[in-house]
Amino acid sequence: xxxxxxxxxxxxxxxxxxxxxxxxxxxxxxxxxxxxxxxxxxxxxxxxxxxxxxxxxxxxxxxxxxxxxxxxxxxxxxxxxxxxxxxxxxxxxxxxxxxxxxxxxxxxxxxxxxxxxxxxxxxxxxxxxxxxxxxxxxxxxxxxxxxxxxxxxxxxxxxxxxxxxxxxxxxxxxxxxxxxxxxxxxxxxxxxxxxxxxxxxxxxxxxxxxxxxxxxxxxxxxxxxxxxxxxxxxxxxxxxxxxxxxxxxxxxxxxxxxxxxxxxxxxxxxxxxxxxxxxxxxxxxxxxxxxxxxxxxxxxxxxxxxxxxxxxxxxxxxxxxxxxxxxxxxxxxxxxxxxxxxxxxxxxxxxxxxxxxxxxxxxxxxxxxxxxxxxxxxxxxxxxxxxxxxxxxxxxxxxxxxxxxxxxxxxxxxxxxxxxxxxxxxxxxxxxxxxxxxxxxxxxxxxxxxxxxxxxxxxxxxxxxxxxxxxxxxxxxxxxxxxxxxxxxxx
Amino acid sequence: xxxxxxxxxxxxxxxxxxxxxxxxxxxxxxxxxxxxxxxxxxxxxxxxxxxxxxxxxxxxxxxxxxxxxxxxxxxxxxxxxxxxxxxxxxxxxxxxxxxxxxxxxxxxxxxxxxxxxxxxxxxxxxxxxxxxxxxxxxxxxxxxxxxxxxxxxxxxxxxxxxxxxxxxxxxxxxxxxxxxxxxxxxxxxxxxxxxxxxxxxxxxxxxxxxxxxxxxxxxxxxxxxxxxxxxxxxxxxxxxxxxxxxxxxxxxxxxxxxxxxxxxxxxxxxxxxxxxxxxxxxxxxxxxxxxxxxxxxxxxxxxxxxxxxxxxxxxxxxxxxxxxxxxxxxxxxxxxxxxxxxxxxxxxxxxxxxxxxxxxxxxxxxxxxxxxxxxxxxxxxxxxxxxxxxxxxxxxxxxxxxxxxxxxxxxxxxxxxxxxxxxxxxxxxxxxxxxxxxxxxxxxxxxxxxxxxxxxxxxxxxxxxxxxxxxxxxxxxxxxxxxxxxxxxxx
Ligand SMILES: [Zn+2]
Ligand SMILES: [Zn+2]
Numbered sequence: 001x002x003x004x005x006x007x008x009x010x011x012x013x014x015x016x017x018x019x020x021x022x023x024x025x026x027x028x029x030x031x032x033x034x035x036x037x038x039x040x041x042x043x044x045x046x047x048x049x050x051x052x053x054x055x056x057x058x059x060x061x062x063x064x065x066x067x068x069x070x071x072x073x074x075x076x077x078x079x080x081x082x083x084x085x086x087x088x089x090x091x092x093x094x095x096x097x098x099x100x101x102x103x104x105x106x107x108x109x110x111x112x113x114x115x116x117x118x119x120x121x122x123x124x125x126x127x128x129x130x131x132x133x134x135x136x137x138x139x140x141x142x143x144x145x146x147x148x149x150x151x152x153x154x155x156x157x158x159x160x161x162x163x164x165x166x167x168x169x170x171x172x173x174x175x176x177x178x179x180x181x182x183x184x185x186x187x188x189x190x191x192x193x194x195x196x197x198x199x200x201x202x203x204x205x206x207x208x209x210x211x212x213x214x215x216x217x218x219x220x221x222x223x224x225x226x227x228x229x230x231x232x233x234x235x236x237x238x239x240x241x242x243x244x245x246x247x248x249x250x251x252x253x254x255x256x257x258x259x260x261x262x263x264x265x266x267x268x269x270x271x272x273x274x275x276x277x278x279x280x281x282x283x284x285x286x287x288x289x290x291x292x293x294x295x296x297x298x299x300x301x302x303x304x305x306x307x308x309x310x311x312x313x314x315x316x317x318x319x320x321x322x323x324x325x326x327x328x329x330x331x332x333x334x335x336x337x338x339x340x341x342x343x344x345x346x347x348x349x350x351x352x353x354x355x356x357x358x359x360x361x362x363x364x365x366x367x368x369x370x371x372x373x374x375x376x377x378x379x380x381x382x383x384x385x386x387x388x389x390x391x392x393x394x395x396x397x398x399x400x401x402x403x404x405x406x407x408x409x410x411x412x413x414x415x416x417x418x419x420x421x422x423x424x425x426x427x428x429x430x431x432x433x434x435x436x437x438x439x440x441x442x443x444x445x446x447x448x449x450x451x452x453x454x455x456x457x458x459x460x461x462x463x464x465x466x467x468x469x470x471x472x473x474x475x476x477x478x479x480x481x482x483x484x485x486x487x488x489x490x491x
Numbered sequence: 492x493x494x495x496x497x498x499x500x501x502x503x504x505x506x507x508x509x510x511x512x513x514x515x516x517x518x519x520x521x522x523x524x525x526x527x528x529x530x531x532x533x534x535x536x537x538x539x540x541x542x543x544x545x546x547x548x549x550x551x552x553x554x555x556x557x558x559x560x561x562x563x564x565x566x567x568x569x570x571x572x573x574x575x576x577x578x579x580x581x582x583x584x585x586x587x588x589x590x591x592x593x594x595x596x597x598x599x600x601x602x603x604x605x606x607x608x609x610x611x612x613x614x615x616x617x618x619x620x621x622x623x624x625x626x627x628x629x630x631x632x633x634x635x636x637x638x639x640x641x642x643x644x645x646x647x648x649x650x651x652x653x654x655x656x657x658x659x660x661x662x663x664x665x666x667x668x669x670x671x672x673x674x675x676x677x678x679x680x681x682x683x684x685x686x687x688x689x690x691x692x693x694x695x696x697x698x699x700x701x702x703x704x705x706x707x708x709x710x711x712x713x714x715x716x717x718x719x720x721x722x723x724x725x726x727x728x729x730x731x732x733x734x735x736x737x738x739x740x741x742x743x744x745x746x747x748x749x750x751x752x753x754x755x756x757x758x759x760x761x762x763x764x765x766x767x768x769x770x771x772x773x774x775x776x777x778x779x780x781x782x783x784x785x786x787x788x789x790x791x792x793x794x795x796x797x798x799x800x801x802x803x804x805x806x807x808x809x810x811x812x813x814x815x816x817x818x819x820x821x822x823x824x825x826x827x828x829x830x831x832x833x834x835x836x837x838x839x840x841x842x843x844x845x846x847x848x849x850x851x852x853x854x855x856x857x858x859x860x861x862x863x864x865x866x867x868x869x870x871x872x873x874x875x876x877x878x879x880x881x882x883x884x885x886x887x888x889x890x891x892x893x894x895x896x897x898x899x900x901x902x903x904x905x906x907x908x909x910x911x912x913x914x915x916x917x918x919x920x921x922x923x924x925x926x927x928x929x930x931x932x933x934x935x936x937x938x939x940x941x942x943x944x945x946x947x948x949x950x951x952x953x954x955x956x957x958x959x960x961x962x963x964x965x966x967x968x969x970x971x972x973x974x975x976x977x978x979x980x981x982x
Binding site: 027029030031034035036037038039042043045046062063064065066067068069070071072074075076082086087088089090091092093094095096097098099105106108117118119120127130131134140146150151153155167169342 | 518520521522525526527528529530533534536537553554555556557558559560561562563565566567573577578579580581582583584585586587588589590596597599608609610611618621622625631637641642644646658660833
C-alpha cells in the first residue's frame with residue numbers, strides 16, 4: 001500500500017515531478033516544453049481562476065480578448081521589451097502546408113510565406129497598446145481597466161511542469177490611467193489583490209515587495225511582486241504587477257485630452273499570475289503521501305467511501321448517505337460518494353490521499369449500526385469517530401480549520417526560515433546549511449547583486465514593502481544601506 | 492438622436508459590421524484576420540461559456556488543457572484530416588529573434604530553426620489522441636469525456652468579425668468510448684445539448700440534422716449539426732458534433748483491453764461551438780436601432796437612468812434606487828444604475844438601446860412624487876408606467892417574457908421561411924425571391940449537390956433529424972428520394 005512517492009527529504013525535485021504526474025495534475029506532451037493539464041489539475045486551476053476573476057471584477061476590471069499573434073514590428077517598438085523577449089519567441093512564418101512534390105509527405109508551402117513574421121504572444125503589452133490607441137482619446141475614457149485570460153508562449157530551454165513551460169495559461173491585466181499616481185496605486189492594488197488571493201485562497205503566505213532594477217519586467221519602471229517560500233526553502237515568484245510609466249504609451253503613441261484640453265501620454269500598468277501558481281500550491285502544502293489541498297481550492301472537498309460486502313450492504317449505506325450528500329451540496333460543499341465496485345476501500349483511501357482531498361468519511365456496517373462516521377483529515381492525517389447528528393457541523397468546522405491550519409503551518413515555516421545576517425560569511429553559511437530567505441543589507445548596485453548571484457546562486461527576491469528603515473552596511477562592499485532586502489535561491 | 496446604423500433592408504452585411512463595432516462587441520486588430528473582443532462583447536461570451544460549461548459538466552464531462560502547438564507529423568497522421576486543414580495552417584518555424592547584423596532591426600534568427608515545424612492548432616484531435624494513447628489501457632478507463640476551452644487558428648483569406656476570423660475562441664469536446672453505439676449516442680447527445688443551449692439561452696431556434704458527406708468534418712464518419720436562420724434568410728451553422736469512428740484511434744494506435752481481455756480500437760467523438768455563436772446571436776435578434784439581447788445572456792439585464800437637475804435631485808433618486816438595486820441583485824438580476832453626470836439621459840437611452848439592454852427604467856421628479864418608474868422593453872420598444880410596489884414583479888416578468896418573445900419571434904420567422912418545393916425552377920425562384928431555407932428532394936449524390944451549389948450558391952445545410960419519410964424525386968436528376976433535405980445560402 002501507500003503511494004510510493006520519492007520522499008521530499010531524499011529528492012525534493014523528484015518528489016515534485018512524481019506527485020504532479022501521479023496525482024493526475026499534468027504531464028509532458030509530445031511537444032517539447034508544452035504540458036497537458038489533466039482534468040484534476042485543471043479543476044484546481046478553474047477554482048483559482050474563479051477566485052481571481054471575482055477579485056478583479058470587484059476592483060472594477062473587465063475581461064476582453066486580444067490576438068494570439070503579435071507582428072514582429074509591434075514587439076520591436078519598445079526597446080527594453082523586445083530585448084527581454086526576443087530570445088524566446090515562437091515565430092510564425094508561413095500560413096499553409098501542402099503535399100511535397102516528390103510525394104514524401106506534407107511540407108510547408110514556400111509560396112505561403114508571411115510578409116511580416118508573427119510572434120506567438122509571450123505577453124500582450126504591444127498588441128494591447130496598439131489597440132488602446134484607438135480606444136483612448138479623452139480623460140473620459142480613463143481609467144481603462146482590462147484583464148485577459150489567455151495562453152502565452154516563451155520558448156524556454158529547460159522546462160518543468162507548471163513551474164516553467166513553453167506554453168502556459170495566465171491572466172494579464174493591462175490598465176491605462178490619466179496620472180502617474182493613479183497608475184502606481186493600481187500596480188500596488190493588484191500586488192495586494194494577489195497577496196490576498198495567495199494567503200486567503202491558496203493558504204500560502206507571501207512577502208510583498210519591489211524587484212531590483214535587474215529583475216524588473218522588460219519595459220517596466222517598477223515591478224511589484226509577491227514571493228513565497230517553498231518547503232525546500234527556495235523562493236517562488238508567485239505574481240508580479242508592473243508600473244510601466246509612459247513607455248508603451250510613447251511607443252504606441254497613445255495620448256488623451258486632459259480636462260484642461262492638453263494632449264498627454266497615458267500612464268500604464270500590467271500584472272499577471274499564471275499556472276505557475278499550481279506549482280506553488282503543490283510545493284507549499286503537499287507531503288510524502290501526496291497532494292494536500294486547501295479546502296477553498298479542492299475540486300472535491302469531502303469524499304465518502306463505503307465499506308461493504310455485497311450489494312445489500314452497499315444499498316443500506318447509499319440510503320443513509322443520500323440525505324447527507326444533499327445537505328452538504330445545499331451548503332455549497334463539493335462532495336463525492338465513491339461507490340465504485342471495481343476498487344477496494346484501501347485503494348480508494350490511497351487515491352484520495354494522493355489527490356489531497358481535505359476530508360474523508362468512511363462508513364461500514366458498525367458505523368451504520370452505531371450511527372457514526374469515521375472522519376479523516378488530510379492535513380494532519382488524523383482520524384476520529386463522529387456521530388451522524390454532528391457530522392455536518394463537523395465537516396464545516398474541518399473545512400474551515402484545515403484552511404487555517406495549512407496557512408498557519410506554511411506561515412510558521414516561512415518566518416522560521418527568514419534569517420537576518422550581517423556578514424557575507426554568515427550569509428553563505430545560512431544559505432548553504434539552513435536555506436530559506438536571507439535578510440541582509442545591500443548597497444543598491446547591480447555589481448554587488450551580480451557578484452552574490454555568481455558566488456552563491458542567490459538572487460534578491462525583493463525589497464520588502466514592510467522592511468523597516470535600519471542603518472547598516474552592505475555585506476559585500478561595506479557601503480551604507482538603509483534597509484534589508486531578501487535574498488534566496490529561486491525557482 | 493438615434494444610433495445611425497445602416498438599415499437592415501438597405502445592406503444587411505453593412506448593418507452587421509457597424510453594429511458589432513458600434514455596440515462595442517469586437518473590432519479588427521492590426522493582425523490580419525484576428526479580432527479584438529471588446530469588454531462588452533466578451534461579457535456576453537462569458538455568459539455563453541458559463542451556460543455551456545454547466546451543461547457539459549451536467550452530462551459528465553471534465554475540462555482539461557492540451558498544447559497550442561501540433562507537430563506537423565501528428566497533423567499528417569489522419570489523411571482526411573490533414574487534407575481538410577493543410578491549406579489554412581499557421582506554421583511556427585523558428586524559436587528566436589535577434590538583432591540584424593547590419594543594424595537594420597529585429598530579425599528571425601536563422602540559427603533557431605525548429606527541427607520539426609509546429610502548427611498552431613486549427614482543432615486538437617491529433618494532439619489529444621496522441622495523449623489518449625497514454626491514458627487509455629482498459630475498458631475501465633472508458634468512457635473518457637473531456638472538453639477544452641481554447642483559441643484556435645485557421646488562416647482564412649476572407650474574414651468577418653465573429654463569423655470567420657483567423658483566430659477564434661471555442662470549446663472542443665473529445666470523447667473516447669468502448670463501443671460504436673456509445674460514441675454515436677454521445678455525438679447525438681451533444682448535438683442535443685447545443686440545440687438546447689441555442690434555443691433555451693440564445694432564444695435562437697435551430698434545425699438539428701446530419702451533414703452530407705461533402706460537408707462533413709475532415710476525418711468524421713458522421714457530422715451532426717444545428718443550423719439557424721438569420722434575419723436575411725441565410726443559414727448559419729451554429730454547432731457541430733462528429734462521430735469519428737475509429738479513425739483517430741487507428742491513426743494514433745489507441746487500443747483498450749475489453750472486459751473479455753481483447754485488444755480493441757477506441758471509438759471517438761468531437762464537438763464544438765465557437766465565438767461564431769456571437770454572430771448568430773446578433774443576427775437573430777437585433778434591429779435597426781441596435782443590439783437586442785435575450786435576458787439570459789445580457790451582461791446588464793436592467794439599467795436605471797435617473798433624470799434630474801442638480802445634485803439634490805440626483806441624491807433623492809439615488810436614495811430611492813438603493814434598496815431596489817439591492818433587492819434585484821439579491822434575486823440574481825444584473826442591474827446597473829447609470830448616475831454618470833457627464834452624459835444626458837437621451838444619450839444614455841441611445842447607448843443602452845444600441846447595446847441591447849433588455850429592460851430600461853427611467854426615474855424623474857414626477858416619478859419620485861408619484862411613486863412610479865417609466866419602464867421600457869428593448870424587444871418591442873414599448874414603454875409603460877409602473878408603480879414602485881409592482882416594479883420588482885414587473886422586472887421579473889419582463890425578463891422572462893422578453894426571453895420567450897425573442898424565441899417565438901425568431902421561431903415564427905424561421906418556420907415562415909422554410910419552403911417546400913418540388914421542381915428546380917420553383918427552387919431557384921424561392922431562393923431568389925423569398926430566400927430562407929428550401930426543403931426539397933435530392934438524389935443523395937455529390938454530383939447533384941455540386942451542380943445546385945454552382946448554379947444557385949445554395950448548399951445542403953442538413954438532412955433534418957425530424958424529416959419524415961416521403962417518396963419523391965430529385966429536383967435535378969429525377970431519381971427517387973425518400974426524404975427532403977434543407978438547402979440554403981449560408982454564412
Ligand atoms: Zn518580492
Ligand atoms: Zn444541419
